[in-house]
Amino acid sequence: MSPRRSYDQYCSAARALDLVGDRWTLLIVRELLAGPRRYTDLHADLPGVSTDVLASRLKDMERDGLAGRRRLPPPSAAYVYELTGRGRALLPVLQALGEWGQPELGERRPTDAVRAHWFALPLLRALEGTAEGEGVVEVHLDEGKFHLHVGAGEGPVYGDGPAPGPADACLGTDSGTLGAVGHGALTLADAVRAGRIAVTGDGTLAKALREA
Structure with a gap:
């Protein structure tokens, strides 16, 4: 080495x-x-x-x-x-770097690769700023599914694919909306109210998002 x-x-x-x-x-x-x-x-x-x-x-x-x-x-x-x-x-370092870099995304280029879970860290930051508490949030995009562990002090922060068990909230949206939320052009609460993010589930996080 x-x-x-x-x-x-x-x-x-x-x-x-x-x-x-x-x-x-x-x-x-x-x-x-x-x-x-x-x-x-x-x-x-x-x-x-x-x-x-x-x-x-x-x-x-x-x-x-x-x-x-x-x-x-x-x-x-x-x-x-x-x-x-x-x-x-390094989680908050990556989140801060992602927030700083969001304005550079613009339109997706033909050569750009994308994975659904690449939206996880910006969304996690928005969720932790909007809904208090801990829980698992499952997210459905056209590009695929991923899940987030909101408020987790240790262990995995997110995961690719569906949540391993019942999720506290499920979000259905698109990558454009998550991108707008990530760089601050749209708040999570406004996206939910406008119908750009559909929230289902009976957990505390789901209720908090619908009432934000």
Whole structure:
């Protein structure tokens, strides 16, 4: 393993970039916020990354204490990567970066890949600012489904696909609406009132969203 490169500056921002400033590292963190992931799953949800670069970044993240690797018990026996507490603490960093970058999205380009769960972190920020409490929210888009763990202090922040059990609220919407909510052009409450987000469910979160 090659030694970690450093800016050699006595500055906390520079030290942080020593760890996460390389291309792809923060996007790997984004994927691992969904919980343990196999290498093949990471590669599938990071279109454009080479296998060599992905493997190198994961090794760097293990070395720097941001992620770990473990073997699942039989019958799977596959290896998965997961964030450490230090790695999970990057959630607000990614949310702030996503909020800052939302105005750059504009119209989706023909070359742009998209995954439904890439909307999870901006939506989580909006949900936590609108509805108090904890719970699981399932989201249905044309691009697919994902679910969020609102108010979770540890463990996965979101997951691809339907919620593993009954959801406290289900949201039906489109990527354009979630994009508008993400960069502040539309509030979550206004999107619900306008019918751009359909809310179903009897949980506390569902009621809070309908009454916001």
